[in-house]
Amino acid sequence: MYLALGDDKKLISSKIVENTQTHYHSAFLISEIKNILKNNNLTVNDIDCIVTNVGPGSFTGIRACITVAKIYAQFLNKKVIPVSSLEILSRLSDKQCVEVITDARKNCYYYAKFIDKKAVVEPKVLPVDEYQMSNCDIISEKTLVEKGLDAIAYEDLNADLGKILYEVSLTKTPTTWENLEPLYLQPPPVSLKK
Numbered sequence: 001m002y003l004a005l006g007d008d009k010k011l012i013s014s015k016i017v018e019n020t021q022t023h024y025h026s027a028f029l030i031s032e033i034k035n036i037l038k039n040n041n042l043t044v045n046d047i048d049c050i051v052t053n054v055g056p057g058s059f060t061g062i063r064a065c066i067t068v069a070k071i072y073a074q075f076l077n078k079k080v081i082p083v084s085s086l087e088i089l090s091r092l093s094d095k096q097c098v099e100v101i102t103d104a105r106k107n108c109y110y111y112a113k114f115i116d117k118k119a120v121v122e123p124k125v126l127p128v129d130e131y132q133m134s135n136c137d138i139i140s141e142k143t144l145v146e147k148g149l150d151a152i153a154y155e156d157l158n159a160d161l162g163k164i165l166y167e168v169s170l171t172k173t174p175t176t177w178e179n180l181e182p183l184y185l186q187p188p189p190v191s192l193k194k
Contacts, residue, residue, distance in 0.1 A: 004162035014162030055183035079174030097136035
């Protein structure tokens with residue numbers, strides 16, 4: 001999970017919030033937002049717009065981000081900007097054609113294709129056996145690269161994803177918190193009582 005703070009089209013602060021052995025990163029979300037604001041002598045009242053990753057990705061992480069964004073936006077009467085995780089990752093390549101592939105589990109990928117930074121294939125679930133290699137740059141996750149996918153692992157690039165989230169947000173039109181929805185491309189995993 002990554003946080004970013006920007007002003008006047010300039011990134012002020014960015015931070016990656018990671019899982020610990022005992023807590024998901026989402027447990028630290030609100031405290032880290034407070035820390036970033038405090039470290040920059042700001043309060044929540046100084047926020048003009050809230051940007052959030054809407055997925056696809058970790059159901060827990062996406063739910064946490066969207067819930068916090070909606071609460072802040074409603075409480076502060078601010079606009080929100082949703083950004084797809086696949087669009088964020090697509091910006092790691094400077095090539096004209098970029099495909100982003102992440103693990104959707106169940107022998108499927110989350111997949112999107114971008115040409116000149118515009119989605120030409122919107123994020124979708126793609127069965128692994130239906131994927132066909134192209135001559136685009138492929139950005140993926142280290143786990144999929146280790147399993148044999150011929151791609152660039154975004155983790156190896158050590159990119160500032162918060163900065164990229166902020167930069168992508170500058171190209172988007174804000175909306176209201178009521179319109180902010182997660183990009184769930186498949187149902188969440190659910191455990192049933194036995």
